[in-house]
Amino acid sequence: MLSPAGVPGMTLAIETSGLTKTYNRRTRALDGVDLQVWPGEVFAFLGPNGSGKTTLMRILTTQFRPTSGEARAFGTDVVRRGSEVRRMIGYVPQETSVWLDITGRENLLIYSKVYAVPKDRRKGSIEDAIQAMGLEEVADRMVNTYSGGTIRRLEIAAALLVKPKILFLDEPTIGLDPSARKAVWESLTAFKGECGTTVFFNTHYMDEADHYSDEIAIINRGRIVKSGTARELKRSLNGEILRFSRNHKQEHYQTHGQNGFDEYAVKKVRELDLVRDAAVSGSLLEVYVDDGERALPLVVEALWSEGVTFDRISTARPTLDDVFLRYAGSCRSGRGGDGG
Ligand SMILES: Nc1ncnc2c1ncn2[C@@H]1O[C@H](COP(=O)(O)OP(=O)(O)OP(=O)(O)O)[C@@H](O)[C@H]1O
Ligand SMILES: [Mg+2]
Numbered sequence: 121m122l123s124p125a126g127v128p129g130m131t132l133a134i135e136t137s138g139l140t141k142t143y144n145r146r147t148r149a150l151d152g153v154d155l156q157v158w159p160g161e162v163f164a165f166l167g168p169n170g171s172g173k174t175t176l177m178r179i180l181t182t183q184f185r186p187t188s189g190e191a192r193a194f195g196t197d198v199v200r201r202g203s204e205v206r207r208m209i210g211y212v213p214q215e216t217s218v219w220l221d222i223t224g225r226e227n228l229l230i231y232s233k234v235y236a237v238p239k240d241r242r243k244g245s246i247e248d249a250i251q252a253m254g255l256e257e258v259a260d261r262m263v264n265t266y267s268g269g270t271i272r273r274l275e276i277a278a279a280l281l282v283k284p285k286i287l288f289l290d291e292p293t294i295g296l297d298p299s300a301r302k303a304v305w306e307s308l309t310a311f312k313g314e315c316g317t318t319v320f321f322n323t324h325y326m327d328e329a330d331h332y333s334d335e336i337a338i339i340n341r342g343r344i345v346k347s348g349t350a351r352e353l354k355r356s357l358n359g360e361i362l363r364f365s366r367n368h369k370q371e372h373y374q375t376h377g378q379n380g381f382d383e384y385a386v387k388k389v390r391e392l393d394l395v396r397d398a399a400v401s402g403s404l405l406e407v408y409v410d411d412g413e414r415a416l417p418l419v420v421e422a423l424w425s426e427g428v429t430f431d432r433i434s435t436a437r438p439t440l441d442d443v444f445l446r447y448a449g450s451c452r453s454g455r456g457g458d459g460g
Contacts, residue, residue, distance in 0.1 A: 131195045133159045133286055133318040134180060139189035140342075141175050149175040151342035152189070157335070159194075159285075162312065162319045164333035166326070168448055172342040173322040174214055177290050180320070181211045193286055210279030214290040214322075217275050220264040224255055224274045227263060231278040249277040252311040254303070269293075269300025273307055280311070289321040293328065301325070305332050326440040336440075340448040350440055357438035357446060359396075360412040362419060364405040364430040381405045385426035392418050399446075405430070408438075 134157035141150040149172045157163045167173050178184040179191055182202040191198045193205045218227045228246045237245050250259050253273040258266060263274065272292060279287060292308075293301040309332065312319060323329055329336050330350045337347040346353060366381065381400045389407055390398045394415040396408040409415035412435045423430065 131159070132192070133157045133161065134163075134191070134193055134320060136176075136180075136191040137189055139176070139179065139191055140187045141172070141179060141184065142187045149342055150179075150186070153339070153342070153344055155337060155344065155347075157318060157320060159318055160316045161334045162332055163321070164329035164336045165320065165322045165339065166324070166329055166336060166444060166448070167322075167339035171339045171448070173339060174290055176339070177211075177288050177320070177322060181209060181288050182206055207282065208285040209288060210282055210284035210286070211288045212272075212275045212279050212290065212292060214294070216271065218263055218271060218278065221262065223260050223262055224266070224277075225250070225259045227274060228259075228278055228281065232281050235282045237281055245281045245283070248283075249280045252280055252314075253277040253307045267300060269296045269303050272296065272300075272304050276304070276308065283315070284317060286318045286320060289319065291322050291324065293323070293325065301328070308332075326444055330440045338444060338447050346443070346447045353443045354438045354440060357396075357408055357442055359408070359410040361436045361438055361442065362407040362409060362412055362416060363432075363434045363436065364407070364419075364423070365432045365434075366403045366405075366430050382426055382428055385423055385428045388422045388426060389419055392422060394418060397446075 134155060136153050136155045139150055139153040139155075140148070142148050151172075153172075153176060155176075165173050165176070175184065179186050180193065180198060182198050182205050185199055193208060196204050196208075198205050218224075219230070225246065228249060229242070232242045232245055250256055253276055255270070255273060255277060258270055263271060266274065276287075276289070276292065279289075293304050296304065305328065308319065311317070321333075333350065335347070335349055336353060337344050338353075339345065346356070348356065364381075381403075386398050386400055386405065389395055389405075392415070394409055394411065395418075396410065398405065398407045400406075407415070407419055409419075416433070416435075420433075
């Protein structure tokens with residue numbers, strides 16, 4: 121299916137169907153991944169450690185073969201026509217991928233040869249990449265004098281030498297401080313605005329997915345458990361979260377298990393008509409509701425009728441962290457299941 125329904129003639133930037141990957145006949149890293157990424161989108165791929173993010177990226181960038189299923193980049197099969205795919209993509213791995221004991225410009229020269237940029241275009245491509253990632257002032261300094269954020273921008277610059285149609289970034293800002301993360305994303309956003317490149321990135325940072333992506337998918341144990349825009353994902357948690365917190369010293373805490381909220385009382389809360397879901401996390405009870413004002417008195421009454429007291433109530437709109445915990449966290453439970 122190269123032309124999705126409703127958009128005749130539009131070829132997806134990335135499309136996978138039924139993609140699986142099993143390592144050593146034992147570890148099922150991907151378990152039937154169906155994914156669609158539109159051209160020009162910034163696509164964020166979220167998931168806990170070991171959920172399969174890097175594995176998927178390695179398949180899409182032709183480094184690994186899938187065990188079964190299909191994947192295409194702009195309609196080109198990543199297994200059968202790998203060399204064509206490699207010519208249209210840039211890739212920045214999770215690990216450091218530049219040499220530290222030479223300058224940034226020398227790194228880019230080496231990469232331009234590795235990527236077979238024609239000799240007469242090398243200088244221009246290197247200058248463009250330096251400019252795109254804002255490296256003009258540091259390009260002739262040794263990389264071992266760069267900050268972590270600047271190294272990351274150099275790595276991205278190397279991936280831009282081939283003027284890729286799709287840029288793959290595996291955890292582009294891991295370990296960077298907030299201002300370095302911001303600098304990386306500002307460069308990427310400016311470059312993206314100019315070139316319209318499709319950007320596919322893996323991350324653990326919910327705020328980056330929230331701020332910089334057009335579309336998000338959450339993977340858990342090799343399966344995509346939720347996808348949509350940040351707004352859609354947050355809305356999928358329906359309305360508001362009522363948070364009840366307990367004082368650890370209360371007598372009830374001593375008699376009702378380690379988290380201080382009686383499971384039977386939580387079950388009763390979940391069963392209320394106005395309640396979508398409820399989850400206990402430590403000494404906190406979170407209740408997902410459509411309409412906080414209407415639901416609050418009923419939830420309070422249900423808790424009191426079970427003898428459950430609490431000392432603080434607050435309300436909040438769901439954040440992407442809540443969405444992640446709901447669909448890929450391990451300690452949540454409730455009516456909707458954890459999706460994994
Ligand atoms: N080369 C490999 N050989 C065997 N098992 C592997 C290999 N690479 C990954 N795995 C396993 O496959 C699963 C998925 O790993 P993967 O690296 O894709 O996860 P990830 O989501 O990128 O994790 P992280 O957030 O920690 O980077 C894990 O159980 C991992 O141990
Ligand atoms: Mg990874």
